[in-house]
Amino acid sequence: MPFDLSLSYPQWQGSGRHENLPRGAEAVSEICSRFAPLARVPPAHGDADDELLHGIHRWPAIFTQFRNAQGILVSSGARRVLTAGGDCAVDVAVIDYLQGVHPDLRVIWIDAHLDANTPETSPSGNFHGMPVSAILGRAPGPMRPYLGMPLEPTRFRYVGIQVGDDGDWELQRELDLQQLDPQATIDGPVHIHFDLDALDPREFPYVAYPDGKLRIDDAIALVRRIAREADLVGFTVTEFAPADEDEARAGSRVIERLCEAAAAPPSQVD
Structure with a gap:
């Protein structure tokens, strides 16, 4: 289904290896702008070495961008967000x-x-390792008053996971977070979070944490299947970290294919 808002959200402060994320975020924004009107979350400044606050590095910049993004989303009235x-x-x-x-x-x-x-469990204090716990009701204390009801764990599925800290696996066991059954029918309104480091680095090396094993064609096929079977209301691309403009162009070709699979109307998905 077509999206009615593209949100450029170039936050890098949540990552521990953030040097190339601004370049990647701008490249992804350019691609997304082809699929829906683009709104930009203003970038916030945050020292790469600043101290922990509420257990998170660069917290003021992260929280500022979070609130700005919420304001843009609410004012947009969008029902489908890229x-x-x-x-x-x-x-x-x-x-x-x-x-x-x-x-x-x-x-x-x-x-x-x-x-x-x-x-409390993160060994790094980098917030990009905490979003799953946050949407499931374990957000940092200052963020909780600004969030609605937590997502129910039964409505969450992983794909491609390979690496976790002790705290990650502990929460996964506590909430019984499941991986997506490849044979399962996918229905209802669905949001896909796509961290590009899920991809096999032999095919897609343009990430800071090259731990994935998912083949590009398999990933595109999965996104296309979800778009066919379900009501795909959200698609987020993250962690594109090209080292230079040549890598940005090469990686962008794959990202464009992913977005095309997500945005195609049903008649073009079959």
């Missing part, structure tokens, strides 16, 4: 908003990492 990240934590605001619009929202989290640490 998001250009940035680090993985940009999806906290997006998923919270979409669940307010679609109360029975399902989330498919395509990522090499579980992203289920909390400020």
